[in-house]
Amino acid sequence: MTMAGGPGPGGVRGGIEVSGVRRAFGDVLAVDDISLTARPGEVTALIGPNGSGKTTLLLMLASLLVPDSGTISIDGHDPVTEPEQVRARIGWMPDGFGTWDALTVREVLETIAAAYRIPAAQAHARVEALLHTVHLADLAERRARVLSRGQKQRLGLARALINDPSVLLLDEPASGLDPRSRIELRDVLRSLAEQGKTVLVSSHILTELQEVADRAVIVARGRSIQSQRLDDGFAASALASWRLDSLDPERLADFLQRIEVPARPVPGGMLEVEAAGEESAAQLLADLVREGIRVTAFTPSQGALESAYLAATEDRQ
Amino acid sequence: MSWHGIRTVAVLELRQRLRASRWAIVLGVWFAIIGVVTVLTNLTLHDPLVDSGPAMYDVVVFFVLGLGMLVVPSLTATSINGDREHGVLATLQTTLLASADIVLGKLLAAWAIAAAFLVTALPFLVWAWFEGGISTGRILISLLVLMLVLAVVCTVGLMFSSLTARPVASAVLTYLALGALVFGTVIGFGLTNFLVTEEETLRVYGIPDDWWDTHNPPVDQNAPAPAAPTQPLEPSRADCTTFERRTDVAHTERIWWMLALNPFVVVADAAPSRPAREAELNAGFTPMRWISAGARDARAGAPHGVQQECYIGTNLQESPDPLADAAARSGPVWPFGLGFLLVSGVGAALVAERRVRTPIRRLPNGTRIA
Numbered sequence: 186m187t188m189a190g191g192p193g194p195g196g197v198r199g200g201i202e203v204s205g206v207r208r209a210f211g212d213v214l215a216v217d218d219i220s221l222t223a224r225p226g227e228v229t230a231l232i233g234p235n236g237s238g239k240t241t242l243l244l245m246l247a248s249l250l251v252p253d254s255g256t257i258s259i260d261g262h263d264p265v266t267e268p269e270q271v272r273a274r275i276g277w278m279p280d281g282f283g284t285w286d287a288l289t290v291r292e293v294l295e296t297i298a299a300a301y302r303i304p305a306a307q308a309h310a311r312v313e314a315l316l317h318t319v320h321l322a323d324l325a326e327r328r329a330r331v332l333s334r335g336q337k338q339r340l341g342l343a344r345a346l347i348n349d350p351s352v353l354l355l356d357e358p359a360s361g362l363d364p365r366s367r368i369e370l371r372d373v374l375r376s377l378a379e380q381g382k383t384v385l386v387s388s389h390i391l392t393e394l395q396e397v398a399d400r401a402v403i404v405a406r407g408r409s410i411q412s413q414r415l416d417d418g419f420a421a422s423a424l425a426s427w428r429l430d431s432l433d434p435e436r437l438a439d440f441l442q443r444i445e446v447p448a449r450p451v452p453g454g455m456l457e458v459e460a461a462g463e464e465s466a467a468q469l470l471a472d473l474v475r476e477g478i479r480v481t482a483f484t485p486s487q488g489a490l491e492s493a494y495l496a497a498t499e500d501r502q
Numbered sequence: 503m504s505w506h507g508i509r510t511v512a513v514l515e516l517r518q519r520l521r522a523s524r525w526a527i528v529l530g531v532w533f534a535i536i537g538v539v540t541v542l543t544n545l546t547l548h549d550p551l552v553d554s555g556p557a558m559y560d561v562v563v564f565f566v567l568g569l570g571m572l573v574v575p576s577l578t579a580t581s582i583n584g585d586r587e588h589g590v591l592a593t594l595q596t597t598l599l600a601s602a603d604i605v606l607g608k609l610l611a612a613w614a615i616a617a618a619f620l621v622t623a624l625p626f627l628v629w630a631w632f633e634g635g636i637s638t639g640r641i642l643i644s645l646l647v648l649m650l651v652l653a654v655v656c657t658v659g660l661m662f663s664s665l666t667a668r669p670v671a672s673a674v675l676t677y678l679a680l681g682a683l684v685f686g687t688v689i690g691f692g693l694t695n696f697l698v699t700e701e702e703t704l705r706v707y708g709i710p711d712d713w714w715d716t717h718n719p720p721v722d723q724n725a726p727a728p729a730a731p732t733q734p735l736e737p738s739r740a741d742c743t744t745f746e747r748r749t750d751v752a753h754t755e756r757i758w759w760m761l762a763l764n765p766f767v768v769v770a771d772a773a774p775s776r777p778a779r780e781a782e783l784n785a786g787f788t789p790m791r792w793i794s795a796g797a798r799d800a801r802a803g804a805p806h807g808v809q810q811e812c813y814i815g816t817n818l819q820e821s822p823d824p825l826a827d828a829a830a831r832s833g834p835v836w837p838f839g840l841g842f843l844l845v846s847g848v849g850a851a852l853v854a855e856r857r858v859r860t861p862i863r864r865l866p867n868g869t870r871i872a
Contacts, residue, residue, distance in 0.1 A: 210865060247596050249871050251863040265861055269598065277596045283589025285514065287521035299510040300597035344593070 199225040199260045200383040201246065201352060206255030207407075208241055215241040216252075217407035223385045223400070225351070228378045230398035230415075231387040232494055238407040239387040240280055243356050246385070247277040259352055260383075273301075276345035280356040280387075284337060286330035290321055293329055294343055301348040308347075315343040318373065320366075334361035342373070352383045359390050371397045395490040403497045410497045415490060425492050427466055428455045429473075430482035437478050444472070457486055503602040511599065511607020516614065519577070525615075532569070533622050539565050540626040544633070547787050555633035560770075560790040562630060563644055566623045567769055570616060570652050571680050577612040578659035579676040580669035582858065587669070591858070592871055601859040605660065605851060612656040617649065644773040647840060651765045654847035655680065661850035664857035667870075687764040691757055691800070698753040702804070707744045708811030709737045742812035755803025762797065762839040770794045771836035794834075802832035 201223040208216040216238040223229035231239050244250040245257060248264035248271045257263065262270040284293055291312060298308035316322040319339040324332065332340060338361050345353060355374075359367050367390075374397050378384050388394050394401065395415060403411045413419065428451065431437040437456065441448045446469065448456040460466040470483050487495070519525075540562055547557040585591040594604055627641055658679055662672035717737075761767050770790040862871065 244871055245861070247592075249592055249595060249860045249862065250865070251861045268861060272596055272598055275596065279589065279592065281589060283593070285518050285590055286588075287518045288514075292517065296510065296514050297593070297597060300507070300594060300599045302504075302506060302598055348597075 199351065201229075201385060202256075202258040203242070203246070204256050206242065206245060206252045206257060208238075208245060208250065208252050214407055216245075218255075219404060219407065219409045220255075221402045221409055221412060223352075223383050225383045226378055226381050227399040228374050228384040228386060228397050230394040230401040230490075231385060231404065232389070232391065232394065232401055232490075233387075233404035234498055237404045239404060240356055242404075243277070243279075243354050243385075243387060246354050247275060248272055273348065274351050276348065276350035276353045278341045278345040278353075278355045278358055280360070284329045284332075284340065286328065288329055289326050290329055290332070290340055291316070291325040293340065294347060297344050297347050303348070311347060311349075315346055318346070319343045320369070335363055335366055338362055339366065342370070346377075350382070353377060353385065355384070355386045357388055358386060359388055359393055367393060391491045391494055398490075401490055401493070403494055405498045411493070413490075413493055423493055424459055424461045424496070425463075425466070426457050426459050426486040427469075428457050428482065428484050428486045429480065430455045431473075432479040432481060436476075437473070437480075440473065440476055440478060451486075455482065503600045503606070507599045507603030508607045508610060511594070511604050512610040512614070515581075515608050515611035519611065519615065525618075529618065529622050532573075532619060535569070536562060536565060536623050536626055540629065544629075555630045555635035556791075557787040558630035558633055559627060559636050559641070560788055562623060562626045563648065563769065564766065564789065566620060567648060567651065567766060570619060570648075571655055571684070571765070573619060574612065574616050574652050574655045575659040575673065575676040575680065577615055578608065578656045579663050579673040581608050581612070581660055582663040582854065583667055583672055584663070584669045586667075586870055589870075592860075595858070595860045602855050604858050605664075605855045609653070609656055609660060609851065612660070613649075613653050616652040616656060620645065620648065620652075640773040644769060647769050647772040647836070650840065651768060651843060654843045654850075655765075657847040657850040657854070661854045664854040683763060683765055687760045687767075691754075691760040694757045694760070695752055695754065698756050699750055700753070701748055702751045703746050704749055704751070704805065704809055705744060706747050706809045706811055708742055708809070710741075710743055710745050711747070713737055713741060739812060744808060751804045753804045754800040758797065758800040758803065758835065759838060761800055762835040763842055764839065765843065767793055767797045768836045768839035768843065771797055771834055772840070797835045798832045801835050 201221070203222075204220045206216055206219050207214075219238065219242055221229070221231070231242070233239055241250070245252050246259065246264065248268040251265050257265075259271045260274050262274070264271045285296070288296065294312040294315060295308055298311060299305075303311065313322075316325050319342055321336065321339055321343065324336065329337070329340065338358060342355070342358060345355065358374075359370055362370060371393065374384055374386065378399070386394065386398065398415050401411075401413045401415055402409055403413070429437065429448075434454070434456075438448065441456070441458065446458050448458045451457045458469070460469060466483075466485075470480065473480050473483075540558060543558050543561040544554060547554050582591065591604075595601070627645075630636060631638070631641060659672070659676040662675040662679070663669065666672045666675065770793040773790075865871070
């Protein structure tokens with residue numbers, strides 16, 4: 186395996202570099218102007234509303250679609266002019282993974298391994314290992330048709346990993362997964378990033394992403410709007426909403442008004458306030474307690490990523 | 503493109519198809535239908551004086567070709583756009599498989615299934631061989647040509663499935679294309695026949711048309727009966743002269759190529775049931791020989807030079823089969839037809855390869871990538 190981290194041979198930077206990419210289907214402008222960077226060793230989240238061009242972008246990254254303009258580089262290779270080089274390096278997991286119904290789970294993976302020209306003996310071991318990674322070993326001899334949606338998603342992930350890619354392109358990998366599988370997916374993605382691979386994940390499930398992603402790229406209407414590092418500093422400084430409940434609702438409302446913190450009632454009888462960063466939220470809670478207001482609940486209503494996403498896409502819905 | 507890649511796709515296709523449908527039943531039905539047709543042919547045409555082998559053979563081969571042309575498009579005509587609809591084509595396209603691997607692998611798999619149908623029909627051809635009158639070489643040639651024709655049919659189906667978004671559309675287009683080849687060519691030949699027919703003067707060596715008027719004048723009913731009834735005069739070979747006659751001549755040598763494109767003509771002409779000169783004695787029901795002779799006759803077209811019509815008395819036996827005569831004047835037509843079909847097949851494969859190649863620049867309406 187070639188480590189994708191750091192400058193590759195010839196000083197070529199690894200990872201994904203997209204700049205000014207545009208793609209239209211007839212009159213429909215699917216991707217207007219997207220630029221992003223996904224670095225080796227990091228999980229990069231691609232988030233945006235439905236129809237914002239995420240899947241089209243991934244098709245272009247997966248060497249299936251030619252961009253109308255703009256450039257793409259995957260580990261220093263252009264998917265349009267060097268598709269072979271790119272395909273050897275990527276693992277692509279499409280949204281709504283279709284599979285050959287009549288084949289068994291093992292046969293699906295062995296077929297893909299053969300398509301990557303992996304020698305049979307090596308492929309056998311690789312398939313066996315991947316079946317355990319995605320917890321499909323006990324279903325290996327079952328027909329792919331009988332798999333549930335979540336099991337198909339896991340098969341799709343195994344398929345994307347079979348050639349030991351240095352760049353992973355995952356389109357909605359968590360959809361249809363049960364909570365345990367989601368947590369396992371998160372661990373798989375983290376360990377892949379730790380091996381120095383570039384992982385690009387598109388998803389709607391923001392709370393999940395916040396825990397796994399190092400960086401988020403927000404796209405809307407075919408444009409990349411914001412690129413955000415999701416480290417501790419982000420959680421400490423990002424504007425987030427908190428929900429409060431108290432045994433003395435009137436006193437709570439009075440106090441908030443007095444210190445000029447805007448609050449709005451939300452369903453369930455709670456109040457919602459906005460605080461910039463965890464530090465100021467903690468400060469607010471300390472103030473409330475010192476004031477003698479009997480607080481029974483003080484909880485984040487949205488993750489920081491969710492707030493950033495909503496803020497960025499607010500005017501575009 | 504690599505053999506490994508082609509084999510990977512072919513194995514995948516075969517596994518998919520063999521498990522997805524009940525092929526044992528399909529092949530069983532196919533075997534039964536051909537069996538019934540062969541037995542009926544044998545009962546109908548069995549004649550102790552005539553070898554019934556050629557008749558049985560012709561019927562079975564044509565039946566296999568006709569039924570094959572119905573079955574084989576279903577193997578490929580939905581292959582590429584069906585995979586696109588199921589979202590599994592892109593799964594292969596993002597691997598190291600070349601687009602040619604995908605197209606040729608699918609083709610190989612479909613061809614192998616077509617071959618399985620042919621092999622199932624083989625016992626009946628062997629039976630025909632035991633009935634006598636056909637050579638092993640002939641069986642081998644027509645099987646080879648049959649396989650090539652079916653391969654072209656596979657490729658045409660594959661091309662249409664790469665060109666249209668909906669499997670139904672490509673299936674219809676494939677059947678239309680085959681219909682054009684099988685029926686369109688015959689209809690086209692029949693209709694254009696009128697266009698190439700013109701009145702011309704032919705030189706003929708034979709009994710002049712006025713010979714009968716001169717030597718056997720019509721008997722006058724009112725005249726007194728002759729004393730002794732005279733035997734009407736018969737012409738002899740000495741009466742043959744060269745004269746000119748105005749007649750309609752069809753210049754089929756300008757339109758014979760339409761017949762040559764017909765897969766049935768190609769298969770029939772590649773191995774007609776027996777050499778034409780032996781044909782008179784045990785002709786029987788031999789559609790392949792008739793089609794072959796007819797197509798060669800069309801290729802020979804309008805007669806050249808002096809027409810030999812002096813068949814009188816002793817050489818009456820030599821009067822040849824007009825079809826066999828014309829066929830002997832021209833060469834076989836099947837190399838042209840087979841050549842055309844193979845070139846079309848290669849062209850269709852190239853189109854399909856072009857349409858499966860990624861990354862895609864222009865995406866047709868309604869087509870999905872993954």
